[in-house]
Amino acid sequence: MTKQRKIILEELKKHGSHPTADEIYEKVRKRLPRISLGTVYRNLDLLVSEGLIGRLKGDYPQMRFDPRTDDHYHITCLSCGKIEDAPIEPLQDPIRNLENVVGHLTKYGVFGHKLEFVGFCSECLKKQEGSRNETPEAMEQEETQGAPKREVKA
Amino acid sequence: MTKQRKIILEELKKHGSHPTADEIYEKVRKRLPRISLGTVYRNLDLLVSEGLIGRLKGDYPQMRFDPRTDDHYHITCLSCGKIEDAPIEPLQDPIRNLENVVGHLTKYGVFGHKLEFVGFCSECLKKQEGSRNETPEAMEQEETQGAPKREVKA
DNA sequence: TTGCATGCAAAGTTTTTGCATGCAG
DNA sequence: CTGCATGCAAAAACTTTGCATGCAA
Numbered sequence: 001m002t003k004q005r006k007i008i009l010e011e012l013k014k015h016g017s018h019p020t021a022d023e024i025y026e027k028v029r030k031r032l033p034r035i036s037l038g039t040v041y042r043n044l045d046l047l048v049s050e051g052l053i054g055r056l057k058g059d060y061p062q063m064r065f066d067p068r069t070d071d072h073y074h075i076t077c078l079s080c081g082k083i084e085d086a087p088i089e090p091l092q093d094p095i096r097n098l099e100n101v102v103g104h105l106t107k108y109g110v111f112g113h114k115l116e117f118v119g120f121c122s123e124c125l126k127k128q129e130g131s132r133n134e135t136p137e138a139m140e141q142e143e144t145q146g147a148p149k150r151e152v153k154a
Numbered sequence: 155m156t157k158q159r160k161i162i163l164e165e166l167k168k169h170g171s172h173p174t175a176d177e178i179y180e181k182v183r184k185r186l187p188r189i190s191l192g193t194v195y196r197n198l199d200l201l202v203s204e205g206l207i208g209r210l211k212g213d214y215p216q217m218r219f220d221p222r223t224d225d226h227y228h229i230t231c232l233s234c235g236k237i238e239d240a241p242i243e244p245l246q247d248p249i250r251n252l253e254n255v256v257g258h259l260t261k262y263g264v265f266g267h268k269l270e271f272v273g274f275c276s277e278c279l280k281k282q283e284g285s286r287n288e289t290p291e292a293m294e295q296e297e298t299q300g301a302p303k304r305e306v307k308a
Numbered sequence: 309t310t311g312c313a314t315g316c317a318a319a320g321t322t323t324t325t326g327c328a329t330g331c332a333g
Numbered sequence: 334c335t336g337c338a339t340g341c342a343a344a345a346a347c348t349t350t351g352c353a354t355g356c357a358a
Contacts, residue, residue, distance in 0.1 A: 105241045110273035119264035
């Protein structure tokens with residue numbers, strides 16, 4: 001557990017949400033100005049395989065890292081890509097049963113599931129209302145529900 | 155609807171599973187040897203925004219494209235990254251209720267969910283059994299359940 | 309001391325884009 | 334004809350890696 005690894009872990013735990021490697025890099029850099037992105041990636045990988053943090057992939061190109069390692073669901077904003085924890089407990093019986101059904105039908109060995117709610121976060125809802133009759137581009141994005149190509153950093 | 159777009163769509167629909175852009179490119183190339191990867195990406199994007207196909211992100215770095223556009227769930231192999239359709243109907247009442255709960259608690263405008271089952275596909279199950287006492291590396295990968303860095307093409 | 313982790317830079321992988329040309333409407 | 338889509342190649346975005354150096358045990 002080097003100084004770098006410790007601080008990377010601290011900054012992720014402190015972040016509260018699900019930052020990208022680059023976002024963590026920027027935070028850590030304020031405390032360790034000479035740290036490199038490569039070290040951040042290497043340590044995040046290490047922490048993931050040690051089970052100290054989680055790794056997420058969403059509709060956006062970048063990996064995101066998760067301070068929590070217990071089972072929980074997420075909710076994703078289709079407009080800005082933000083991922084938050086869904087404030088509910090993981091489903092038990094009904095979905096375990098489904099896992100078995102799906103396992104039998106597909107011949108997969110199923111051992112879990114991921115549930116992700118999708119929608120627009122409150123900030124993006126506000127932005128859309130505000131621009132509803134002003135910027136046609138925003139409307140279009142809203143209609144197609146297509147995720148933007150690159151992340152809009154919050 | 156150019157010749158290229160038509161053939162890209164055909165090859166995706168015919169694929170049955172959830173290919174990457176590169177896999178589609180290789181298929182299409184057999185019929186249109188001079189087509190470029192850029193054109194494949196551009197047309198896939200277009201088809202997605204027209205709602206004719208779907209786009210997926212899983213635990214692997216590449217985008218995957220989906221011939222189906224109706225609501226359905228997926229099952230992912232953590233060993234090889236393959237994504238298949240889960241042969242069950244989308245949940246209705248119980249989960250719609252959850253969507254509302256999550257929406258209220260998070261202030262998101264929630265309009266849907268994605269459910270993904272995770273496990274090992276039958277091929278990868280077989281490979282693991284076969285190598286259980288032979289290649290320690292395979293065991294390790296199995297234990298950590300960590301996805302490999304790069305895709306193992308099927 | 310010894311070896312693993314780091315910083316740095318280069319390379320790898322996937323996706324996007326600028327531009328001149330060509331085909332579709 | 335006219336303009337949008339293509340092919341090509343370069344660039345961009347993100348992630349991984351080789352190597353010499355430095356820090357920790």
